[in-house]
Amino acid sequence: MAPRGSVGVALAVAACALWLLPATASGALRVGFYQNSCPNAEALVRQAVAAAFAKDAGVAAGLIRLHFHDCFVRGCDASVLLTKNPGGGQTEREVGPNNPSLRGFDVIDAAKAAVERSCPRTVSCADIIAFAARDSVKLTGNVDYQVPAGRRDGRVSNGTEALDNLPPPTATAATLADMFANKFLTLDEMVVLSGAHSVGRSFCASFFNRVWTNNGTTPFVDAGLDPAYAARLRALCPREDTPATTPMDPDTPATLDNNYYKLLPQSKGLFFSDNQLRVNATMNALATRFAANEAEWKQRFVAAMVKMGHIEVQTGRCGEIRVDCNVVNPSSSSSSPEVVELPPGEGEEEEAVGVAVAAS
Numbered sequence: 394m395a396p397r398g399s400v401g402v403a404l405a406v407a408a409c410a411l412w413l414l415p416a417t418a419s420g421a422l423r424v425g426f427y428q429n430s431c432p433n434a435e436a437l438v439r440q441a442v443a444a445a446f447a448k449d450a451g452v453a454a455g456l457i458r459l460h461f462h463d464c465f466v467r468g469c470d471a472s473v474l475l476t477k478n479p480g481g482g483q484t485e486r487e488v489g490p491n492n493p494s495l496r497g498f499d500v501i502d503a504a505k506a507a508v509e510r511s512c513p514r515t516v517s518c519a520d521i522i523a524f525a526a527r528d529s530v531k532l533t534g535n536v537d538y539q540v541p542a543g544r545r546d547g548r549v550s551n552g553t554e555a556l557d558n559l560p561p562p563t564a565t566a567a568t569l570a571d572m573f574a575n576k577f578l579t580l581d582e583m584v585v586l587s588g589a590h591s592v593g594r595s596f597c598a599s600f601f602n603r604v605w606t607n608n609g610t611t612p613f614v615d616a617g618l619d620p621a622y623a624a625r626l627r628a629l630c631p632r633e634d635t636p637a638t639t640p641m642d643p644d645t646p647a648t649l650d651n652n653y654y655k656l657l658p659q660s661k662g663l664f665f666s667d668n669q670l671r672v673n674a675t676m677n678a679l680a681t682r683f684a685a686n687e688a689e690w691k692q693r694f695v696a697a698m699v700k701m702g703h704i705e706v707q708t709g710r711c712g713e714i715r716v717d718c719n720v721v722n723p724s725s726s727s728s729s730p731e732v733v734e735l736p737p738g739e740g741e742e743e744e745a746v747g748v749a750v751a752a753s
């Protein structure tokens with residue numbers, strides 16, 4: 394663990410610093426960041442999201458997850474959008490947790506095109522993802538929040554890092570808690586954010602092993618899964634790679650609500666990881682509370698989304714404003730930063746000022 398005193402030193406020597414959470418209290422990002430430089434930015438993103446949502450309401454769930462998967466890998470820097478790994482090898486968007494399930498890329502592209510027409514080279518792709526997630530929460534959950542902005546786009550996408558940092562649907566309670574703690578998110582915030590699974594869908598692969606053994610030849614029911622529900626899932630998914638999807642919340646699949654927490658005690662959490670929120674008494678107490686109080690959950694959900702949006706952000710002169718969200722800018726004017734790695738030792742302290750780690 395880095396002693397607190399070393400933080401200032403790291404800031405001073407780092408040519409270009411990433412903000413590690415909790416950067417929320419330190420003003421790393423700012424609501425209304427584009428007020429002068431691109432006053433229409435947030436409205437243009439909202440219009441692009443609304444247009445896509447009108448054609449396919451499922452994109453909202455996709456965009457909420459896109460923000461999560463962006464922020465958990467290299468911070469909220471739009472690295473998830475890149476189609477090339479400059480070091481060779483797979484990109485984030487090519488690997489299992491994102492491919493083929495992650496969606497909403499075309500919506501980000503449409504929003505970026507609109508924003509570029511209005512104010513070229515001004516609005517980062519990372520901020521567009523954060524705005525689009527907010528707009529999606531509003532459209533599906535009828536709850537709004539302000540998004541602090543000023544994120545800069547990264548120049549690296551590495552598939553291995555996605556595999557290492559994104560929680561798998563087979564994760565235990567302890568692993569879930571650890572993976573969120575690594576991103577400065579508390580156990581409570583993990584439970585709160587999991588409620589996003591009240592919208593959207595899943596492919597077979599994410600729950601196949603809960604309902605089948607022996608390569609799809611023998612039924613198996615994870616003890617945390619309702620047998621009748623499991624039978625329906627088996628019928629849907631004869632093979633792990635059957636290209637079918639199913640809603641995670643079959644009751645209200647298009648509405649961001651607290652129904653996720655109501656499904657858990659019915660053994661209808663779709664993933665092993667969802668059911669883990671029941672087996673841990675601390676998590677279960679919170680889930681029970683949210684099942685009974687939707688208003689409290691929504692309030693805490695948007696607060697946790699804002700906090701998630703601060704993970705390891707690059708600001709100021711770090712990173713770049715990508716012109717095309719799918720590829721890094723042709724030649725970088727950004728200086729190569731000095732690397733100073735600090736472990737996230739101060740993570741549990743809500744009040745800690747932004748801790749810096751250099752960009753790579």
Ligand code: HEM
Binds near residue numbers: 564
């Ligand atoms: C707690 C750990 C989490 C795990 C293990 C997890 C796992 C998954 C998995 C396996 C899927 C389905 C992928 C597929 O199609 O096969 C999924 C979908 C989804 N997740 Fe999570 N997730 C977690 C947390 C979150 C968080 C924090 C958010 C957002 C705040 C989120 C939002 C979503 C959404 C909206 C979908 C549906 C996407 C769509 O319909 O396109 N998840 N998640």
Ligand SMILES: *[C@@H]1O[C@H](CO)[C@@H](O)[C@H](O)[C@H]1NC(C)=O
Binds near residue numbers: 479552
């Ligand atoms: C990707 O990240 C992994 C894990 O941090 C690292 O070992 C590997 O060298 C990286 N690959 C590329 C191509 O940068």
Ligand SMILES: *[C@@H]1O[C@H](CO)[C@@H](O)[C@H](O)[C@H]1NC(C)=O
Binds near residue numbers: 566567570571580673
């Ligand atoms: C729940 O999980 C967390 C994280 O692993 C752990 O700290 C806590 O002690 C667990 N609570 C109970 C009651 O088992």
Ligand SMILES: *[C@@H]1O[C@H](CO)[C@@H](O)[C@H](O)[C@H]1NC(C)=O
Binds near residue numbers: 607608
């Ligand atoms: C099928 O399952 C059996 C028994 O679990 C295993 O030994 C075998 O490798 C599996 N075959 C395939 C193709 O996955």
